[in-house]
Amino acid sequence: EPPLDTYTGYxxxxxxxxxxxxxxxFVKTNTRRSKSGDEAFDTPILEFPGAERSYIxxxxxxxxxxAPVYLAESVDSLESYDSDSDDSARTSGxxxxxxxxxxxxxxxxxxxxxxxxxxxxxWEFYMIRAAYDRLRQSVDHARATDSIVRAHELHVHQRExxxxxxxxxxxxxxxxxxxxxxxxxxxxxxxxGGLEEALAMFFSIELxxxxxxxxxxxxxxxxxxxxxxxVRLDDSNxxxxxxxxxxxxxxxxxxxPFDPRESIHYSPSGSHGWKQKGLALxxxxxxxxxxxxxxxxxxxxxxxxxxxxxxxxxxxxxxTHQIDLYGVAGVIHVLLFGKYVESxxxxxxxxxSPPGSSRTYRIRESLKxxxxxxxxxxxxxxxxxxxxxxxxxxxRENGAPDIALSSAPILPxxxxxxxxxRGMEEWxxxxxxxxxxxxxxxxxxxxxxxxxxxxxx
Numbered sequence: 001e002p003p004l005d006t007y008t009g010y011x012x013x014x015x016x017x018x019x020x021x022x023x024x025x026f027v028k029t030n031t032r033r034s035k036s037g038d039e040a041f042d043t044p045i046l047e048f049p050g051a052e053r054s055y056i057x058x059x060x061x062x063x064x065x066x067a068p069v070y071l072a073e074s075v076d077s078l079e080s081y082d083s084d085s086d087d088s089a090r091t092s093g094x095x096x097x098x099x100x101x102x103x104x105x106x107x108x109x110x111x112x113x114x115x116x117x118x119x120x121x122x123w124e125f126y127m128i129r130a131a132y133d134r135l136r137q138s139v140d141h142a143r144a145t146d147s148i149v150r151a152h153e154l155h156v157h158q159r160e161x162x163x164x165x166x167x168x169x170x171x172x173x174x175x176x177x178x179x180x181x182x183x184x185x186x187x188x189x190x191x192x193g194g195l196e197e198a199l200a201m202f203f204s205i206e207l208x209x210x211x212x213x214x215x216x217x218x219x220x221x222x223x224x225x226x227x228x229x230x231v232r233l234d235d236s237n238x239x240x241x242x243x244x245x246x247x248x249x250x251x252x253x254x255x256x257p258f259d260p261r262e263s264i265h266y267s268p269s270g271s272h273g274w275k276q277k278g279l280a281l282x283x284x285x286x287x288x289x290x291x292x293x294x295x296x297x298x299x300x301x302x303x304x305x306x307x308x309x310x311x312x313x314x315x316x317x318x319x320t321h322q323i324d325l326y327g328v329a330g331v332i333h334v335l336l337f338g339k340y341v342e343s344x345x346x347x348x349x350x351x352x353s354p355p356g357s358s359r360t361y362r363i364r365e366s367l368k369x370x371x372x373x374x375x376x377x378x379x380x381x382x383x384x385x386x387x388x389x390x391x392x393x394x395x396r397e398n399g400a401p402d403i404a405l406s407s408a409p410i411l412p413x414x415x416x417x418x419x420x421x422r423g424m425e426e427w428x429x430x431x432x433x434x435x436x437x438x439x440x441x442x443x444x445x446x447x448x449x450x451x452x453x454x455x456x457x
Contacts, residue, residue, distance in 0.1 A: 004122055007129060008102040009153040009164075011050055017157040019046050020115050023070060027060050046072070046113070046162065048155045053077050055113055055164070067116045067285075071167060074111040102129070103150055111152065112167040120161035125154040127219065127287035128165075134217035143270060144213035147206060147232070149282045168280060169452040170233060173203060173331060174226035176444065177338050183447060193338045197371050198435035199444075200335040201428050203229075204379070205268075206278035207331055208421040211324055215412035220320070222286035224327025225308065226334040233445045234276040266432035268425040277441060290320070295401075298408060311343060311361055311384070321411045322386060329363075329383035336376070337365050343384055360385045375423055382413065382420050391416040 004010050022044045046055040055072035062069045101107065114124075128151040135145045153164040171179075177194050194200060207229065214221060221228075267274040290297070298318035305314045310326030312319035326341075333341035343361040361384040367373045382391055387409030398415040428437070 004126060007125075009151070010122070010125065011048060011153065011155045013049060013155060013157050015049075015157070017155075017160055017162075019044065019162065020117055020160045023057055023115065024068075026057060027070075030059075047077065048153075048162070051077055051153065051155070053107075053153075053164075055111070057113070058110075061112060061167075064283075067114050067163075070113045070115065072111055072113045072164075074107060074109060074164075102152065103132075107152060108167065110167045110169075112165045114163040114165060116161045116163070118159065120156045120158070121285075122154055122156060122161070124283070124285040124287070125151050125163055127284040127289065130289060131214060131217070131219045131284065131287070134219065135213055138213070138217055141213035141216055143275065144210050146275065147210040147278055147280055148214075149230070149280050149284075165282070166280070168230045168232060170231040170445075170448040171451065172227045173229040173231060173279065174334060176231055176448075177226070177334055179447060179451065180444070181338065183443075194334060194336045196435070196440065197336075198428065198431060198437045199440055200332070201424050202266075202277075202437060202441075203279060203335055204332045205421055205424050205428065207328055208417055208424070210279070210281055211328055212414055212417045212421065215321055215324065215417075216414055218289065218291035220288040220290060221281060221284060221324050221327070222288055223283055224281070224324050224331060226331045228281060228283045229331060230280040230282055231444075231448065232276075232278045232280045233441060233448070263433070264438065266428045266437055268422075268429070296408065307342070308340065311359075318408065321413070325383045325386055325413075329380055332379065332383075333363060333365070336367075336371075339365075360388060372427060375427060378423065379420055382416050386411065386413045386416070394419055 005012055026042075026044050044057045046057065048054075053074050054077045055074055058071045058073055060068060061071050128149060131148055132145055132150065135141050135148070150166045151163060152166075153162075155162040155164075170176075180195055180199075195203075207224075211221070211224070264272045288299075298320055300316060300318060301309070301313040307314075308330060310319060310322045311317075312322045326343075329343075330341045333339070342364040344364050346360045346362050360381075363380050363384070367376050381388065385391070391413050392410055394416045395410040395413055400410050400415060432438070
């Protein structure tokens with residue numbers, strides 16, 4: 001409630017579609033012809049009944065396991081400018097009232113089209129919209145709306161559906177780690193491992209803030225990983241006055257009064273253009289709406305599990321928010337080490353084991369001696385062991401209610417996540433200038449812009 005057909009941008013089509021096969025043929029033919037030097041195959045144009053926009057397919061962005069994603073040029077639909085649109089609507093029975101944009105900001109000329117074959121599912125569209133609306137209405141978490149992908153339209157047919165989302169051409173965090181390996185970004189950067197510590201800290205903070213906001217508003221993402229986090233290094237907000245919207249990359253140290261708490265070198269509140277820098281979570285197809293369940297709900301995974309999933313799922317134990325926390329640990333592990341996370345049980349006789357804990361985990365990799373090892377150890381401990389006494393005490397001290405099942409931990413661990421995030425923010429406030437964080441981001445923007453040009457030729 002309310003029904004999906006009341007959502008702006010939702011279109012349930014009675015007639016079937018063959019657009020998916022048309023696009024697949026275009027991609028295959030185009031690939032062969034580009035190799036042979038022949039002219040390109042006719043470009044498919046998606047024109048959906050009742051839609052305000054048409055979509056010119058340009059190329060494939062990614063071939064996911066279930067739903068390929070394509071880059072499309074988004075143009076005003078000819079249908080919406082038909083001089084006889086009112087008459088044709090009346091004779092066809094189509095609703096001629098224009099549907100409003102679901103978001104306050106204008107749409108971009110290029111967008112991503114996610115094509116789902118087989119029985120159509122509107123779930124991802126619903127989860128993105130639910131997450132966005134809840135965050136937007138939350139005083140404490142509205143900023144996180146910038147950190148989730150926007151879903152503009154969903155066109156559902158009997159055998160296929162088309163989800164129209166934002167297109168971001170800077171790639172994923174996984175792409176970024178692979179690119180930076182081959183480039184000199186920071187003074188201490190090596191060709192091995194992940195990002196320089198300040199960069200890894202910056203993106204870790206952004207991911208923490210986003211997941212905190214989702215969990216506080218009853219949303220589990222369910223599939224957090226480095227290739228579901230898009231890099232978001234935007235220009236200044238066009239809706240802000242020029243004096244307020246200056247990018248941090250356009251400001252010199254002498255053009256702005258230096259404030260060690262909120263400076264052009266780093267600003268946790270997002271001032272000086274920092275709000276436009278971060279990431280955007282995509283792929284909510286495995287999302288869970290926690291508001292549909294009682295507060296003490298727990299789940300058991302009924303699928304074949306893999307090494308990338310949280311320990312509770314792999315061990316057939318009850319879980320809820322652990323699925324996302326482990327996903328966050330996996331992303332941060334990629335940022336730091338350039339490889340996927342592996343966790344191992346902590347020996348119960350280990351002096352570092354929390355007293356009374358029955359099952360705790362740590363990452364296999366050793367934190368580098370020149371990192372802030374205590375800080376990163378706390379990050380991973382929270383994400384792998386949210387039920388540990390240290391974090392449960394923080395939740396209780398901050399008024400989190402104990403749930404009915406005494407054996408289950410207090411989740412979500414919002415107070416603990418905020419505590420750890422603020423520790424990372426304090427570190428970045430103290431070290432961003434020395435580490436050259438803004439300069440590193442400028443270099444990354446340049447690298448990703450050049451990569452984008454090559455991909456879109």
